[in-house]
Amino acid sequence: MSTHGWQKVFKFTFIQQLKSKSFIISSVLICTLIFAMMILLGLLPTLTGGDDSSSGGVTGDITINKLYIVDNSGITEAKDYLDSFKEMNIEVIAAADSSEAEGYSEIVKNGTACLLLTFEKQENYISIHAGRPADESVTSEEANHIAAMAESVFNYKRLEKFGLDQSQISTALAPTSTGTSVIGEKTVNPIVEAIKAMVPMLSSLILFILIIVYGQLVAQSIALEKTSKVMELLLTSVRPLAVIIGKILAMGSLSLMQFMMFILSGVAGGAIAMPMLMNFAASSLTPSIPGGAVPDGAAGEAGADFINELLGYIGEALSGFNAVSLIYIVIVFLIGFIFFALIAGLIGASINRSEDLNNAMQPFALIGVAGFYLAYFPSIFAPLEEGGENLFMTLSYYLPISSPFALPSAMLTGNMNAIEGLISILILLVCTVLLAMLVARIYEQVIMHTGNKLKISDILGMAKNK
Amino acid sequence: MSLQVTNISKQYGNFTALKGLTFSLDEPGVYALLGTNGAGKTTAIRIILGMLSKNSGEVLWKGKPLSPVSEKVGYLAEERGLYPKFKIMEQLHYFAELKGMKKPDIDKAIDYWFEKLELNDYRTKTAEQLSKGNQQKIQLVAALIADPELLILDEPLSGLDPVNANLFKEVINEEIAKNKYIIMSCHQMPVIEEFCNDITIMHHGNAVLQGNLNEIKKSYGRVNLSVKADGDILPLAQQCGLTPVAVTPSNIDFKIQSEDQAKQLLNKIVAADIPLVRFDLREPSLHEIFVEHIEKAEEKEDKE
Numbered sequence: 001m002s003t004h005g006w007q008k009v010f011k012f013t014f015i016q017q018l019k020s021k022s023f024i025i026s027s028v029l030i031c032t033l034i035f036a037m038m039i040l041l042g043l044l045p046t047l048t049g050g051d052d053s054s055s056g057g058v059t060g061d062i063t064i065n066k067l068y069i070v071d072n073s074g075i076t077e078a079k080d081y082l083d084s085f086k087e088m089n090i091e092v093i094a095a096a097d098s099s100e101a102e103g104y105s106e107i108v109k110n111g112t113a114c115l116l117l118t119f120e121k122q123e124n125y126i127s128i129h130a131g132r133p134a135d136e137s138v139t140s141e142e143a144n145h146i147a148a149m150a151e152s153v154f155n156y157k158r159l160e161k162f163g164l165d166q167s168q169i170s171t172a173l174a175p176t177s178t179g180t181s182v183i184g185e186k187t188v189n190p191i192v193e194a195i196k197a198m199v200p201m202l203s204s205l206i207l208f209i210l211i212i213v214y215g216q217l218v219a220q221s222i223a224l225e226k227t228s229k230v231m232e233l234l235l236t237s238v239r240p241l242a243v244i245i246g247k248i249l250a251m252g253s254l255s256l257m258q259f260m261m262f263i264l265s266g267v268a269g270g271a272i273a274m275p276m277l278m279n280f281a282a283s284s285l286t287p288s289i290p291g292g293a294v295p296d297g298a299a300g301e302a303g304a305d306f307i308n309e310l311l312g313y314i315g316e317a318l319s320g321f322n323a324v325s326l327i328y329i330v331i332v333f334l335i336g337f338i339f340f341a342l343i344a345g346l347i348g349a350s351i352n353r354s355e356d357l358n359n360a361m362q363p364f365a366l367i368g369v370a371g372f373y374l375a376y377f378p379s380i381f382a383p384l385e386e387g388g389e390n391l392f393m394t395l396s397y398y399l400p401i402s403s404p405f406a407l408p409s410a411m412l413t414g415n416m417n418a419i420e421g422l423i424s425i426l427i428l429l430v431c432t433v434l435l436a437m438l439v440a441r442i443y444e445q446v447i448m449h450t451g452n453k454l455k456i457s458d459i460l461g462m463a464k465n466k
Numbered sequence: 467m468s469l470q471v472t473n474i475s476k477q478y479g480n481f482t483a484l485k486g487l488t489f490s491l492d493e494p495g496v497y498a499l500l501g502t503n504g505a506g507k508t509t510a511i512r513i514i515l516g517m518l519s520k521n522s523g524e525v526l527w528k529g530k531p532l533s534p535v536s537e538k539v540g541y542l543a544e545e546r547g548l549y550p551k552f553k554i555m556e557q558l559h560y561f562a563e564l565k566g567m568k569k570p571d572i573d574k575a576i577d578y579w580f581e582k583l584e585l586n587d588y589r590t591k592t593a594e595q596l597s598k599g600n601q602q603k604i605q606l607v608a609a610l611i612a613d614p615e616l617l618i619l620d621e622p623l624s625g626l627d628p629v630n631a632n633l634f635k636e637v638i639n640e641e642i643a644k645n646k647y648i649i650m651s652c653h654q655m656p657v658i659e660e661f662c663n664d665i666t667i668m669h670h671g672n673a674v675l676q677g678n679l680n681e682i683k684k685s686y687g688r689v690n691l692s693v694k695a696d697g698d699i700l701p702l703a704q705q706c707g708l709t710p711v712a713v714t715p716s717n718i719d720f721k722i723q724s725e726d727q728a729k730q731l732l733n734k735i736v737a738a739d740i741p742l743v744r745f746d747l748r749e750p751s752l753h754e755i756f757v758e759h760i761e762k763a764e765e766k767e768d769k770e
Contacts (some may be wrong), residue, residue, distance in 0.1 A: 004535060005564055012560045016552055229547025233608060235517045236534045236541045237564035448518050 005238035009246025010253075013221065017254055027258055031265035038269025042276035062088055064138055064146060066114040070095045073119040073126050076157045084153050090146075113137045117150055128154065195317035196413050201376060203412070204405040206259065207333060208372040211404060212365065214255040215340045218247055219348030219361060226447060227354045240444045244349075248341040252334055259333075320414035328421045329408040332428065336404020339432040340368060342439050349447040350454040363456075367401055374399065375406035397424050400431040468492065468647055469532070469616065474513050474523030476506075476671075483509045485671045486523070489664070494645035496638070496661040498652065498679075500752075501668030502760060507651045508544055510668075511618055514649070515541060527616065538565060540614035544621045544651070546605050548593035554604050555589055558611060565612035572611065579607040583633060599630045606637065617641060617648045623657055635660070655753040667756055669763040675755070683749040690748050691720040691728050697740035699731075706730045717744075 017023055067090050069078040078094030085092050095116075115138055116131035130147040132138040159169045222244065225231040234243055315321075344364050351360050378393035396406040397416060403424045410416035416424070442462040446454065469491040476484040484506040491497050499507045512518040514525050515534050525532045532539075549557055555576070562572040580586050583603045588596055596604065602625065609617065622638070623631045638661055641648060652658055658665065659679070667675040675682065691708075693699060694717055703710065703720065706727050712719040722728050728747050735742055750758075 008560070008563050012556075012563075016549075016556070224549070225547075228550065229543055229545040230549055231547070232512075232517065232543040232545070233541065233547060233561060233605070234564065236515055236539050237561070238535060444517075445519065448512065 003239065003242045003245055006242040006246040006249070009234075009238065009243050010250045013247050013250035014253060017217070017250065023254065023258075027261055030258075031261055034262055034265040035269040038266055038273050039276075042273025042280075062090070062142055062145070063113050064088075064090055064115050064142060066091045066093060067146065068093050068095050068114060068116045069119070070116070071119040072121055073154070074121050075126070075161060076119065076154055080157050081150060081153055084149065085146075115143055115146055117147065119154070126154070191313045192317045195314055199318065199409045199413055203409040204372055204376045206262070207336070207405050207408060208368065210255045210259055211333075211337050211340050212368045214251045214337065215344035215364065215368070216361060218251050218341045219344040219364070220357065221247055221251075222345050222348035222447075223351050223354055223357050226349060227352065231447060235447075240349075240447045241440050244342075244345045244439070244443060248338055248345060251341060252337040255337060256330070256333065318412045318414075320411045320416070324418055325411040325421070328411055328418075328425065332404055332407045332421075332425055335425065335428050335432050336400075339400055339404070339428065339435060340364070342432070342435050343367065346439050346443065346446065346459070349443060350449070350459060352450055352453070356453065371399070371401035372405050374402040375409075398427050400428045403428050468494075468528055469514075469649075470524075470526040471510075471514060472524050472526070474510065474525065475521045476509050476513060476518065477521045482671050484513070484520075487666070487668070487673055488523075489666050489673075489676060491647045491649070491664075493663075494642070494647055495663045496642060496648040496650050498650050498658045498662035498665040499668065500651070500653075500655075500658065500665055500756060504670070505668040506671040507668055508620060509671075511541075511620055511649065511651065515539065515618065532616075537616065538612045538614040540609035540612065540617040542605055542609040542617075542619045542622055544624075546598075546602055548601055548604060550594040551592055553590065553592055554596070557593065558604070558608060561608045562611045567612055575611045575613070576607065579610060582637065583607065599626055602626060603630070603633075606634065610637070610641070615646060617646050619648065619650045619652075621652055622650065623652065623654060655751065655756060659752050665752075667759050669760050670767065672763070674763045675759045679752065682755060683752075686750045686755070688725060688728075688747045688749055689722055690746075690750055690754075691722050691731070692717050692744065692746040692748070693720070693731070693735075694718070694743040695735060695740050696743065697738070699735055699740060702734040702738060702740075703731055705734065722747075 067081070067085055069081060069092060071078050071094070078092060082092045114133065118127075118129045118131070120127045120129070128147055128151055130143040130150075132140070132143045155173065156169055159172055164172065225234065225243070231240075231243070344361070347360050347364055348357065351357055374392065374396045378390055378396055393406075393415075396402040397410055397420065407416065407421060407424050411421055442459055445462045446459060471490065472488050473486045474484060474488075475482070475486050487506070487510050489497065499510060501507050509518065513520045513523075514532065516525075516532065527537060534541075548554070558576055559569070559572055562575070567575070580589070583606065585600065585603055585607070588600060588604075593601055593604065606622070609619070619638070623634055626634060635657075638648070638650075642661070648661075650658070650662065662679055664677065665675070665679050665682070666673050699718065700710065703718075708720045708722065708727060708731060710718050711721050720731075725747065732745055735745075
């Protein structure tokens with residue numbers, strides 16, 4: 001069966017589809033959305049005020065002019081706070097004792113945007129209390145923010161008084177996390193598990209959308225040629241099989257190209273969002289140093305630490321990410337696309353009226369959705385189960401309707417090794433070749449059929465009687 | 467013998483669309499496939515073009531099985547088809563490239579046919595922006611662009627206005643002059659009579675009449691008599707044993723058994739001194755032959 005001329009069908013289909021408004025609009029729109037989402041991810045912590053729970057969450061400028069400090073902690077003095085608040089144009093005024101403080105509280109009552117900060121040594125702890133004017137010239141959020149800042153300075157200073165240097169203080173103040181596990185079993189990191197759950201969802205969804213949408217386009221294009229009678233003209237120059245091969249490969253290339261455009265948009269957005277995240281990390285993770293004296297590079301280091309930690313989690317979750325897995329993913333995507341597009345092309349060729357296409361495509365959509373859910377659900381629940389795998393998950397790796405959606409995430413998350421991936425690809429390839437042989441056998445009859453609506457039994461009958 | 471179609475048949479389940487059709491184009495010229503709707507003409511054309519598989523028979527071009535993919539075959543389909551939203555120039559380049567043509571040759575051919583068919587104003591348009599007639603012209607360009615030796619025209623003039631129909635006729639005459647082999651399917655009998663040497667009349671998948679058109683007509687003899695006179699000639703016709711088949715203000719038409727009957731009537735009119743305007747003795751038209759054979763075939767089918 002001749003496939004002569006498929007390259008010309010490929011070229012024409014590719015160029016016309018590339019120039020189509022639907023391709024241009026969908027590409028620009030989705031790339032912009034992905035780009036904007038990445039930027040938003042970088043901006044989000046800043047926009048939401050970052051770690052506000054500890055600092056009180058101030059959304060606007062600080063309006064406080066004067067900070068009266070009564071320090072009875074026995075550890076720090078009011079002058080220790082001078083430099084820290086000087087940067088914020090807040091004048092720090094020391095009060096000797098509580099009676100003097102009473103006088104100041106009279107001033108506070110007069111409403112001059114002041115705050116009275118009291119450090120008291122209690123039996124087992126130090127209390128820090130912020131008193132604000134009754135006329136609401138200082139909000140409770142502002143008061144909380146200043147109190148939290150004062151607490152950071154206090155913690156820093158008290159360690160400094162014990163003779164620790166800046167590095168030792170940073171180490172001493174570093175946050176800690178706790179977790180439990182059974183001895184001998186791998187420790188479960190919730191962040192890693194969350195990433196592992198998100199990867200199948202995102203990758204299956206993107207691949208599903210691309211394969212189904214472009215599969216539909218193959219069917220639509222073939223149906224248009226058949227119903228508009230262009231096919232009769234084409235068939236004086238090429239065989240039907242060359243038409244379907246050219247179209248499938250053109251649509252497959254376009255979908256792969258669009259997929260790459262989405263990835264590049266994400267990378268470009270990420271490149272812009274990353275410095276924002278690092279700045280945020282620097283400002284929220286660096287311990288407060290009195291006098292604003294953040295050591296040179298300390299902010300960058302803290303940001304880098306945060307990003308490195310995040311990348312470490314992503315790296316752990318995507319332990320299977322390497323050149324081999326990427327090649328596997330591209331191959332399985334292309335073969336998977338051809339598998340689904342062959343079905344779509346056959347359906348497109350079987351209809352006689354363009355308005356019948358949507359109804360006729362229902363079996364195609366059902367097969368695609370079944371494959372997608374089979375790949376998606378077991379993979380997000382599996383990490384919670386014993387051993388991290390289950391029967392449905394294994395099935396989804398090897399069934400041709402689900403493997404194009406399941407294999408990429410399984411390879412990336414390290415749930416599937418190279419040998420298993422190769423077996424999965426081979427099964428998909430064999431099924432695609434068998435399907436292509438079946439389609440080649442009946443396609444020429446189906447494409448010229450103009451009578452009654454073809455049923456699946458009619459199509460199978462054609463294959464049998466050929 | 468350049469195109470030889472031998473015993474081709476097509477069966478769809480229990481329905482036979484084509485029963486052992488055989489014909490050949492030995493010389494360049496136009497061969498007509500005629501028939502009622504559903505007679506099997508388009509099925510035969512699709513089988514010749516290799517679009518449809520056949521249950522039996524063979525199609526040979528210069529002694530070898532015809533493969534439109536490797537030979538340059540031009541085809542103007544009965545149901546016109548272009549991509550509605552694509553530019554017509556891009557479509558024509560695509561169709562020509564599929565025929566193996568190179569860009570300079572394509573541009574040259576397009577320039578020639580666009581000039582000939584008065585299409586130059588539509589170069590930048592999409593197909594859906596063109597009128598039906600102009601879309602038909604573009605389709606004709608697509609069929610002719612590769613200068614095919616074998617040309618198949620399925621209802622080439624249907625839906626065209628008289629001016630565009632004349633343009634198409636000029637093109638067909640030009641192709642005949644270039645010694646092309648042309649198969650034409652058409653319902654307009656005068657067009658067939660104008661262009662075709664040989665014909666096949668089909669009915670329900672069968673060939674009911676085949677042969678050279680002139681010879682078929684000659685075999686009938688001159689049996690149609692049409693008379694116009696400034697007086698009543700009907701009594702004279704009755705004397706000659708003639709009964710009119712049609713009486714109109716301009717003519718009285720008779721079917722005659724022999725040319726002697728016509729001579730007898732003419733002598734009587736002259737003897738009666740009735741002024742004669744027209745006395746036309748002629749062969750049956752293709753239209754009459756077609757209707758006669760289709761009716762006979764239907765009668766035969768009814769009996770079976």
